[in-house]
Amino acid sequence: MAIAGKLITLEGGEGAGKSTQLALLTQQLEAHGSKVLKLREPGGTLLGERLREVLKSPQSKLEPTTEACLFAACRAQLVGEVIRPALAQGSVVLCDRFIDSTVAYQAGGRGLDRTLMEALNRLACGSLRPDLTVLLDLDPAQGLGRASVRDQGQPDRFEVLQDGFHQRVRDFYHNLAREEPQRFLVLNAHQPPEKVAQQIWHEVQRRFS
Numbered sequence: 001m002a003i004a005g006k007l008i009t010l011e012g013g014e015g016a017g018k019s020t021q022l023a024l025l026t027q028q029l030e031a032h033g034s035k036v037l038k039l040r041e042p043g044g045t046l047l048g049e050r051l052r053e054v055l056k057s058p059q060s061k062l063e064p065t066t067e068a069c070l071f072a073a074c075r076a077q078l079v080g081e082v083i084r085p086a087l088a089q090g091s092v093v094l095c096d097r098f099i100d101s102t103v104a105y106q107a108g109g110r111g112l113d114r115t116l117m118e119a120l121n122r123l124a125c126g127s128l129r130p131d132l133t134v135l136l137d138l139d140p141a142q143g144l145g146r147a148s149v150r151d152q153g154q155p156d157r158f159e160v161l162q163d164g165f166h167q168r169v170r171d172f173y174h175n176l177a178r179e180e181p182q183r184f185l186v187l188n189a190h191q192p193p194e195k196v197a198q199q200i201w202h203e204v205q206r207r208f209s
Ligand code: Z5A
Pocket: 012, 013, 014, 015, 016, 017, 018, 019, 020, 021, 040, 041, 042, 056, 071, 097, 098, 099, 101, 102, 103, 105, 106, 146, 147, 150, 158, 159, 189, 190, 191, 192, 193, 196
């Protein structure tokens, strides 16, 4: 039977392969009869795509708290306008980044208060939580190297940050996964994309078929 009405999120550092895996999982789900909606954060709505430009531009001078509020605004709009209706109609919603990015980047990376970041997530999402979160784990130096090749040396506002920032993000992701092992699937992203995709598909079928 086709899988329906699930929210699956992909998380991890820059260049870990989230977009690549989102596309491969979409193919598998559609081949097995699911209706799939692919989203990214920040983005997925008119507001979200506009704020994405602001959030990623190296020209933007944003206070960490402003940044956190803008990510929350994008998420609130995406949840209300797109995700909840799609789940209600039986789609499988795949989202490239979601609530855990705010905890990992704004609390872990920027050093903002974790409890406040979780409160922002609750404000944006209400009771909505991912049914499965795939954490693609990769050494930040390798991920940034992949992103830099892809972007031809045009780093965004996050890519220019020091290694320490990205390492703290990675550590926070590990903590989150340890705290909620039932929600997270942690995979070594330093494997060929097809191999990672097989592991994700195996878990999706095990949980939801
Ligand atoms: N952010 C935040 O701070 N707080 C929040 O709440 C949210 C986001 C929601 C969004 O940028 C930034 O916003 C993000 C965090 C912050 N910045 N950082 N860091 P984004 O969406 O543009 O960037 P990203 O989410 O980090 O995605 P990305 O750079 O596009 O990476 P990716 O999607 O994980 O990887 P990819 O595009 O699939 O692959 C990257 C390259 O590696 C590409 O050339 C692939 O062909 C290659 N690749 C993929 N998989 C493999 C494997 N397995 N082996 C070798 N090469 C591979």
